[in-house]
Amino acid sequence: MPSCFYCAGTLNFRNIIKLAKAPHPFSPSILVVSVHYFDSSTPPYSSTLMEDALVSIVLERLASVLEQQVTLLVGVKSEVDNLKSTLQSIRAVLADAEKRRFSEELVKVWLERLKDISYQMDDVVDGWNAALLKLQIGAENPCIPKPKISSCLPSHCVCFRQVLLRCDIGIKIKHIRKQLDAIANDRNQFNFVSSSTIQQPHRRITSSVIDVSQFCGRDADINIIIGKLLGGSCQESSSLCIISIVGMGGIGKTTLAQFVYNREEVKAYFHEKMWVCVSDPFDPVRISRDILEALKKESSGLHNLEAVQQEIRTLIANKKFLLVLDDVWTEYYELWEQVESSLKGGAPGSRILVTTRNENVSTMMGTAYKHPLGELSKELCWSLFSNIAFKGRSREKVEELENIGRKIADKCRGLPLAAKVLGSLMRLKDKKEDWESIFNNEIWQLDVIEKHLCTPLLLSYYDLSPAVKRCFSYCAVFPKDQILSKDRLIKLWMANGYLDSRESTEMEKTGGDYFEDLVSRSLFQDCDNDDEGDIISCKMHDIVHDLAQYLTKNECFILEIDDEKEVRMASSFQKARHATCLISTESVGFASTIHNLKYLHTLLATGVVNPDLFKHLVCLRALDLSGNVLFGELPRNLGKLIHLRYLNLSHNDSLKELPETICDLYNLQTLNVCFCWELIKLPQGMRKLINLRHLEFEYISLMLPKGIRRLTSLQTLTGFPIIGDHFRRDVCKIGELKNLNSLTGGLVISGIANVKDAEEAGEAELKNKKHLHQLELEDFGRLASAASKGVAEALQPHQNLKSLKISYYDAATEFPSWIAASSLAQLKKLEIVCCAQVTCLPPLGELPLLESLRIEGMKRLKYVGGEFLGSSTTAFPKLKHLRFYDMEEWEKWEVKEDDEEEGRSVMPCLHSLTTVGCPKLESLPERLLQITPLQVLDIRVSPTLQDRYHKETGKDRSKISHIRNVLFYPQMMTSL
Incomplete structure (x- = not known):
């Protein structure tokens, strides 16, 4: 059977390659150059929305051109308008074309031509936008040093460059339009039936993610x-x-x-x-x-x-x-x-x-x-399917759908994965006719599909929106069984243009919604959650991964480089769009191998990478070189990757410097230099990266350049170290945070001792950063007591903050007044570390949502009493974990009994209590031990407490006998 390419409407034009003249694919066995993909003969079915999604994105690009350049040269605007008109007319027949692509070879070839020209349009228009952005930023930053070769050009050359640029785009668009016109004319021979819109399936609104682990049946x-x-x-x-x-x-x-x-x-x-x-x-x-x-x-x-x-x-x-x-x-x-x-x-x-x-x-x-291991019985398969599909439905609705549901479940043929995926699909459909439509779908009649893929997976895939299809299929670029970080995956989707940014919703939020959609359909599984219960990673079942590979064959690859087969690989995969390269130190031929993949949009390279690759892979949107041990510095030609949106250089131990040319990557959205321990500063021209959304690093001494305030799109800025030299003009001061009000997640501000006074601290305007949920304020150091307190007062965060850490607040004798319920009503986690001069705790018991509290290194604190609880009716109403460390002078901790008589509740949710390094603390409040639902008591390096509560000799052992787990150092946990 002849070779063909199958990509059912999941990816946009960046991910689909023309294979009309492609050679017959290799067999699926492991090659010496290991290229992992799902090999199959001609697929029998395809999504009716794939080409529609592809053309839609082309139209968006062209619309962007017109919006940004209303003064196009004469003729260019008409060329763009003609392109849009032609694409819209083609879009109207795509639904019919998709239905006929596998029964009519000429239709399939016609669609492949359309995909290929769409790629060309994407690269041309994106390249043009990048060039325009470069001109704009160059005009706005005249003080940034220019290369000597262009320093003699007069300022009016900017206008001349714009004219040349428009001429260039005009020529390229005219060439593309001729090819597209030929495609449009050829469609007439097929007598396609036009449709103005693609009907979207009705979806039942649901928010719960089904936990199917309990439905094993084994x-x-x-x-x-x-x-x-x-x-x-x-x-x-x-x-x-x-x-x-x-x-x-x-x-x-x-x-x-x-x-x-x-x-x-x-x-x-x-x-x-x-x-x-x-x-x-x-x-x-x-x-x-x-x-x-x-x-x-x-x-x-x-x-x-x-x-x-x-x-x-x-x-x-x-x-x-x-x-x-x-x-x-x-x-x-x-x-x-x-x-x-x-x-x-x-x-x-x-x-x-x-x-x-x-x-x-x-x-x-x-x-x-x-x-x-055999198939599930018919009843077990039905049980698994129905527990998912009928979750949350009324009895009447279950009775209405049960008969048709049993017929659908029978089609799973005893496969648990099929039952889970199909159940997840039907959970989204509320109307009986939708269920009947699934049961009667023509895909069940196509026998060839069952030789390669699980049919219910395809049905679930077809039910996805075009945008989510693109995101799902992209996952074929990852090796099987790899843990997929949600955060990284969304940033890669974003870099490849899969997340719509036209609406008010942030692209990251859209990507999160797509991710959750795939989880809810069981296309992603084995999810890990953070402390808040949010999913942070997942995996794809190997059968689901097979589907993604099947949809992107000859487009997404996992390559293990081997010099012996280099020529064969280079000639076979030169139009690949996304690749993971697993490269060993022995692969000296890597450079010439990977250079032939010149159309790559994604390169995820693990191992040794030749820096020479940057001048060849000029179409890259996403580049991950994390863990590469040979980069001391990056080559200057990195700045030629004008399409690049995602750059991950993390875990490069020898990376010492980033070239200034990295600041020419005006489209860059993500820059990750986490765990690059030798890297001490970022390039001075960082302010030009106005599209940068995520700047990730770990080392607190990394020097940020002046001008960060211009990066108003920044959502992630993991750290903000303040350098002490106030006389250096290139030093980034705390006031640079003022305009960064889109920051989300967490921020560590270190070196606060280098802030001159409260007025300078106030320039950061942390109170306006309503999306910031985690904040660490570190190293107040040598500031005098009054200055330290004033600076801390000026660093008041927004009331939406959920996690706060204050450390090395050494000079001040009291905490800032904003550590109170009225200012931190959403706070769930609080850490107070090394506040050596403070002698009294604030009324933290009034914080209504606080769940975790850690207090460490308060060297002068001797007494904790009612001031700690505050005056609310319930003190610490949500607190689950309370920890004290290295409180050398702490002697007494009291919770008054008369509070109980007045009906006041104290720590009603407390689960664990830890005291480590509290040598003078005499006892724990009896009320906490007796009334709270305490499950874990951890007492270490606190000899007085250990003697008091010792299992055999402690006089107050009976007061903790009901606590399930008691930890005494050096003893291990004891179950009582």
């Missing part, structure tokens, strides 16, 4: 696997005992392994437990490093296989361990042997649990017990 399988792990024939054997779960994709192998892995009896039986996602390719170094990191529960800096494995042997020696190797594909014993050799020193009873689709893998690894 109790018998769980018990069998646990029995094999905790007993079985190889119990006393000194060799490795391997147990395999074997089944088709989407059958629930990983879910079953997760249930077993997290059972209490399994946790109690093994000394060490490790979970490693293996996937394809099988890389012994990476897998061994992942095992080591799972053992140490921290990152490892080791990269040498022997060094990694020697540490593994040391850590598991004579210990009973459980290692889960999830999603193993390789059948090569030579590869498995390299990992296995380090795992033979564990104690008898150690187990390796493997999940795989391939029985040959199980045999190759020497499995002692192979557990075949």
